[in-house]
Amino acid sequence: MTSSSKSPFPAALLKWPALASVAVLGLSGCSVANSDAGAASSNTVRVVLGQEPPTLEACESNLTSTGVVVRSNVTEPLIERNPTSGELEPKLATEWKATTDTEWTLKLREGVTFQDGTPFNAEAAAFTIERAVNSKLGCNVEGYVFGDADLAVKAVDATTLTVTTPEPDPILPLRLSFLEVVPTSTSTTAKVREPIGTGPYKIEKWDAGQKITLSSWDGYWGDKPAYAKAEYQWRSESSVRAAMITSGEADVAMGLSPDDNIGDLGVDYPNNETVALRLDANEAPLNDLRVRQAVNYALDKEGIVNSLYQGKHQVAAQLVPEGIVGHNAALKAWPFDLDKAKSLVADAKADGVDTSAQISLVVRSAQFPKITELAQVLQEQLSQAGLNVKLKMLETSQHLTYQVRPFSDDEGAVALMTQHGNQAGDAAFTVDQYMLSTGAQSYFGTPEFDAMIKKADAASGDERKKDFEDIFAYQNDKVVQFAHISHQTGIIGKAKSVKYTPNSSSGDELRVSEMTPAN
Amino acid sequence: MLIYLRKRIVSSALPLVVVIVGVFALARMTGNPASLYLPLNATQQMRDDFTARNGLDQPLLVQMADYFGGVLRLDFGQSLRTGQDAAAMALRAFPATLQLAATTMVLAVLLALVVGCWAALKPNGIADRISSFVSMAAASIPDFWLAIVGIWVFAITLGWLPTSGVSGAGAWVLPIATLLLRPFGVLVQIVRGSMVSALSEPYIKLARSRGAGELRVVTHHALRNAAAPALTVAGDLTVGLVNGAVVVETIFGWPGIGKLMIDSILQRDFAVLQAAVLLTAVAIFALNILIDMGYALLDARVRPVTVKA
Amino acid sequence: MKSSLTEGAAPEKLPAAREHQNEKKDEKQVGQLSLFRLLLKDRFATVSALILIIIGLTALVGPALMGDLATKQNLLFANKAPFTLAHGWEYFLGSDSLGRSMLARLVVASRTTLSVALPAVAVALVVGSLWGVWAGYHRGWRENVSMRIADVIMSFPSLLLAVVVLYVFSPSAANIVLILALTRIPIYLRTARAESAELQSRTFVDAARTFGAKPNAIILRHVIPVVLPTLLTLATLEFCYVMLAESSLSFLGIGIQPPDVSWGLMVSQGRQYLQTAWWLSIFPGVAIVVTTIAANVLAAWLRIATDPAQRWRLALPRKRLIARIPAKEAQP
Numbered sequence A: 001m002t003s004s005s006k007s008p009f010p011a012a013l014l015k016w017p018a019l020a021s022v023a024v025l026g027l028s029g030c031s032v033a034n035s036d037a038g039a040a041s042s043n044t045v046r047v048v049l050g051q052e053p054p055t056l057e058a059c060e061s062n063l064t065s066t067g068v069v070v071r072s073n074v075t076e077p078l079i080e081r082n083p084t085s086g087e088l089e090p091k092l093a094t095e096w097k098a099t100t101d102t103e104w105t106l107k108l109r110e111g112v113t114f115q116d117g118t119p120f121n122a123e124a125a126a127f128t129i130e131r132a133v134n135s136k137l138g139c140n141v142e143g144y145v146f147g148d149a150d151l152a153v154k155a156v157d158a159t160t161l162t163v164t165t166p167e168p169d170p171i172l173p174l175r176l177s178f179l180e181v182v183p184t185s186t187s188t189t190a191k192v193r194e195p196i197g198t199g200p201y202k203i204e205k206w207d208a209g210q211k212i213t214l215s216s217w218d219g220y221w222g223d224k225p226a227y228a229k230a231e232y233q234w235r236s237e238s239s240v241r242a243a244m245i246t247s248g249e250a251d252v253a254m255g256l257s258p259d260d261n262i263g264d265l266g267v268d269y270p271n272n273e274t275v276a277l278r279l280d281a282n283e284a285p286l287n288d289l290r291v292r293q294a295v296n297y298a299l300d301k302e303g304i305v306n307s308l309y310q311g312k313h314q315v316a317a318q319l320v321p322e323g324i325v326g327h328n329a330a331l332k333a334w335p336f337d338l339d340k341a342k343s344l345v346a347d348a349k350a351d352g353v354d355t356s357a358q359i360s361l362v363v364r365s366a367q368f369p370k371i372t373e374l375a376q377v378l379q380e381q382l383s384q385a386g387l388n389v390k391l392k393m394l395e396t397s398q399h400l401t402y403q404v405r406p407f408s409d410d411e412g413a414v415a416l417m418t419q420h421g422n423q424a425g426d427a428a429f430t431v432d433q434y435m436l437s438t439g440a441q442s443y444f445g446t447p448e449f450d451a452m453i454k455k456a457d458a459a460s461g462d463e464r465k466k467d468f469e470d471i472f473a474y475q476n477d478k479v480v481q482f483a484h485i486s487h488q489t490g491i492i493g494k495a496k497s498v499k500y501t502p503n504s505s506s507g508d509e510l511r512v513s514e515m516t517p518a519n
Numbered sequence B: 001m002l003i004y005l006r007k008r009i010v011s012s013a014l015p016l017v018v019v020i021v022g023v024f025a026l027a028r029m030t031g032n033p034a035s036l037y038l039p040l041n042a043t044q045q046m047r048d049d050f051t052a053r054n055g056l057d058q059p060l061l062v063q064m065a066d067y068f069g070g071v072l073r074l075d076f077g078q079s080l081r082t083g084q085d086a087a088a089m090a091l092r093a094f095p096a097t098l099q100l101a102a103t104t105m106v107l108a109v110l111l112a113l114v115v116g117c118w119a120a121l122k123p124n125g126i127a128d129r130i131s132s133f134v135s136m137a138a139a140s141i142p143d144f145w146l147a148i149v150g151i152w153v154f155a156i157t158l159g160w161l162p163t164s165g166v167s168g169a170g171a172w173v174l175p176i177a178t179l180l181l182r183p184f185g186v187l188v189q190i191v192r193g194s195m196v197s198a199l200s201e202p203y204i205k206l207a208r209s210r211g212a213g214e215l216r217v218v219t220h221h222a223l224r225n226a227a228a229p230a231l232t233v234a235g236d237l238t239v240g241l242v243n244g245a246v247v248v249e250t251i252f253g254w255p256g257i258g259k260l261m262i263d264s265i266l267q268r269d270f271a272v273l274q275a276a277v278l279l280t281a282v283a284i285f286a287l288n289i290l291i292d293m294g295y296a297l298l299d300a301r302v303r304p305v306t307v308k309a
Numbered sequence C: 001m002k003s004s005l006t007e008g009a010a011p012e013k014l015p016a017a018r019e020h021q022n023e024k025k026d027e028k029q030v031g032q033l034s035l036f037r038l039l040l041k042d043r044f045a046t047v048s049a050l051i052l053i054i055i056g057l058t059a060l061v062g063p064a065l066m067g068d069l070a071t072k073q074n075l076l077f078a079n080k081a082p083f084t085l086a087h088g089w090e091y092f093l094g095s096d097s098l099g100r101s102m103l104a105r106l107v108v109a110s111r112t113t114l115s116v117a118l119p120a121v122a123v124a125l126v127v128g129s130l131w132g133v134w135a136g137y138h139r140g141w142r143e144n145v146s147m148r149i150a151d152v153i154m155s156f157p158s159l160l161l162a163v164v165v166l167y168v169f170s171p172s173a174a175n176i177v178l179i180l181a182l183t184r185i186p187i188y189l190r191t192a193r194a195e196s197a198e199l200q201s202r203t204f205v206d207a208a209r210t211f212g213a214k215p216n217a218i219i220l221r222h223v224i225p226v227v228l229p230t231l232l233t234l235a236t237l238e239f240c241y242v243m244l245a246e247s248s249l250s251f252l253g254i255g256i257q258p259p260d261v262s263w264g265l266m267v268s269q270g271r272q273y274l275q276t277a278w279w280l281s282i283f284p285g286v287a288i289v290v291t292t293i294a295a296n297v298l299a300a301w302l303r304i305a306t307d308p309a310q311r312w313r314l315a316l317p318r319k320r321l322i323a324r325i326p327a328k329e330a331q332p
Helices: A009-027 A064-070 A122-134 A140-146 A172-176 A238-246 A289-298 A301-308 A338-350 A371-384 A396-403 A428-434 A447-458 A461-479 B002-028 B044-053 B060-072 B086-121 B126-139 B143-157 B170-199 B202-209 B214-244 B246-252 B257-266 B270-308 C016-030 C035-041 C043-071 C102-138 C140-154 C158-168 C173-199 C203-210 C215-251 C263-273 C279-305 C318-330
Strands: A044-049 A079-081 A088-090 A093-098 A103-108 A152-157 A160-164 A201-207 A211-216 A229-234 A266-279 A358-364 A388-394 A413-421 A482-494
Touching: A044 A064, A044 A238, A079 A172, A088 A093, A093 A172, A103 A122, A103 A172, A122 A140, A122 A152, A122 A160, A238 A482, A238 B143, A238 C263, A266 A289, A289 A338, A289 A371, A289 A482, A301 A371, A301 A482, A358 A371, A358 A396, A371 A388, A371 A413, A388 A396, A396 A413, A396 C158, A428 A447, A428 A461, A447 A461, B002 B060, B002 B270, B002 C140, B002 C158, B086 B126, B086 B170, B086 B214, B086 B246, B086 B257, B086 B270, B126 B170, B126 C215, B126 C279, B143 B170, B143 B246, B143 C215, B143 C263, B170 B214, B170 B246, B170 C215, B202 B214, B214 B270, B214 C173, B246 B257, B246 C215, B257 B270, B257 C158, B270 C140, C035 C043, C035 C279, C043 C102, C043 C279, C102 C140, C102 C173, C102 C215, C102 C263, C102 C279, C140 C173, C158 C173, C158 C215, C173 C215, C203 C215, C215 C263, C215 C279, C263 C279
Parallel strands: A044 A229, A358 A388, A358 A413
Antiparallel strands: A079 A088, A093 A103, A103 A160, A152 A160, A201 A211, A211 A229, A266 A413, A266 A482
């Protein structure tokens, strides 16, 4: 009976999944499989990023993941900061000067057109500022660079623009360098994912989830770039990004780790990021200056830099690295002195400070390479000094609730690991946030310290430089809100076929026009 | 069958609503996304503006009513992160995961049937020992680790395959191989188990006594009965794949729904998360119905055989 | 509609009458062999049992012995290669990226790993099985509602659950257990329901019912014992799954967090050193694989050993066993 059964059952059974999968593959139109393989032609440069840009909107280009693609490639600012010299240089504005205390006048470049063919003029420049700073769009750059202040802009004639600030602002030109210029046809009610600019490249295609292609634009006012196309992909694992360089699938890879073992294909560059612990002086035991000093003495910064980062980072004495206006070259990092740390803690204890109270070491997972290791080292070293430290590794959103105001007050003492990158080149962008007693990322301050900061903010030239240098010295002497660890060094992977020298802003603004084929 | 199908679809509607309500409520327990989307030095005013603009200042029930109102008009809201239509983002990502999961499961089932049958012919024999050892080992290797080792060996050292990405057939090999191992390992165990039992059933002896060849006995008789549990488990594993390809998608840069989901969870992109969960939930419910129907069909065909034997 | 959901469930489906018949036959063959002596006859099972005992003991007493060693850092001694006694026995398995003893870290991690995996599996097993058996026995609306709840849990993204729990509570092993247990309940629920639904129409259950036994008593005395072996086998497979799931959560940054350490976290953290210090991720990976295989081998053996219909296989000498099976099956 059974053996005479006719239907070849197993075959029928197997047909189902097979048919189903064929149907699935067919229905979905092979949307994944049909993207063209290996476009490794010599006039295309292939870049691999850590994440897909959420948008390419020009007024959000101060976000690293957006700016790295759009800034100076698709769109351009009026004024541009040279990341190496720190000087401001003309871009779409050829010259600028302060005409009164609060008014700046800019002369604009002639003969520039947008990628949609419309001409660039003062009207477009004014439109850009209005849209980014004064509108209801909620642009990221608005809060980041301009705060609450609205700017009054006026197109005097086709090539002259005036900008008026409510308060005197000596670094307005620097702030303007964050604004990428867009034509007046850009929407004022919604953000635009694929902007039109005046840059050397225009957005050719964005395969969401897979790749962005830029192609060089013939009407560009400056020199034609060496590469006709730039392709961006993204992989979240740094080892995979490194592997793509090694295997020849990409030409430039951002954000590698020293352990990706990429050999001489890796290029180091100072990325302007500084790592530090921010200490909450509102809670015991960190409310005692000696304990905060002890934290500084207890950290073996040399050891960390040498063993975790292969000596590539630099031990830090302040929140900004060299090259930022206000960096105090005379400041020395706190020496590693465990005995001194222990005795400071003991002194504080003798004076009735509860040194056994728990300190939460709050760290954001995956913020930068080897952060988990670093956090465990810090915990161990602080424990050695006699402090009770509990490590808390948190994801980004949770970490933010500790990082910015309003701070929760039922947490006890917090030592927060912060990675600060000052991409503007002026210490005001650091100090206002991190050191004012009401700063968004500052636990505390003192009235005289606040006064010093206010004075520095309004100063200009050498006086400004000096004022900020004093501020960094004062923080280390009297305030000690920060225990600085290191100035970081970034690594980008670069194929032999590409010539490119990264600089301190490469992570935020990767200029494809500066890349050339090596042969 | 059609009546059954209709009943199942109707009875699945309520659970779908429960899933969405659950995701909606849980997502909002993970905190206000304002600080993720605003600059670090944003003022309280900017935070309040952001919260109001995205309707997050409303009571939860009002938000939920709004959302369901939108869903009925097929409006799933906008992504906070990209400003795009949430449903469009989910629909765009889904096929990539589906293709990956379907291909993986077909291969896993085929391979497991072959290896499982081979092992079951001589229970506790050498083939059995080796195959169960290998399949268990395969099922217990962490997938992200395997993926990175795979890239290292096959893309860098040997240069046979691309490291990642979606271009060309070669790019499919490593993701599928990584995803395949666990379902394969589990299915081998299951096929082997049911085959061992099936081969000692009386009707198999009957078939043998009538002179049926060994291969025929295995493929035509025993496998029929062994297929049922394998089908169910394969179904469960597929659900797991659809939901959990996130690790493989993350490493290989595969633009699928798993990656979309984890990104929108970590970025508190509620609308996208809800759209993605709704879409996968519909797919999983559909898959469950298909499995049950397949099972009913299978049962109907298998039953006479066992009863008469 | 469906019979058995999991592997090798067929023996449990044997009608009760046949089961008893077999039992008598087996008793004669097996004689008075105790389970322990049976175990010693199977080399693989013996080795597996030994491995599991060692791992269990390590997790129990190891952290007390090596806890300090596992956190002792030495930055100048990072990433030392394994398999040399030059640096002392503590560093026989090498040192990690912070110069800590890999051996001590593996030992300490074994406790975290087991204290996540075992409770997660146990909770899911108990809750899912009882619920499933109950639903399957009563059929009707209770079954329908239960199955739809299972659907809801299965289609729910466990990652979201993990983030919520980590956000609202703190990242601790107990919370990971909670997440993993909750998301795995449907697996047992569905299997137990299917088996129990089939059993409730069987004659021996019917008989118990006609004699006036209460439903709960019938479930406890007649249904659960028959369903249990399948569920236990499933649980051993799940044991592996749970360890891997914990590892994947670590990879995504939402699992066990340092300074706690588990094997899964070690693999995840070690992956970035794959090219410079392979032992950081290989050793914990091997620990997971070995534990899983041992658990599965032992479970497979236990399943046969406790199944009266199959125990004879184990009682025979190995050579004869292999010769015997085809012979037996070819000549019914």
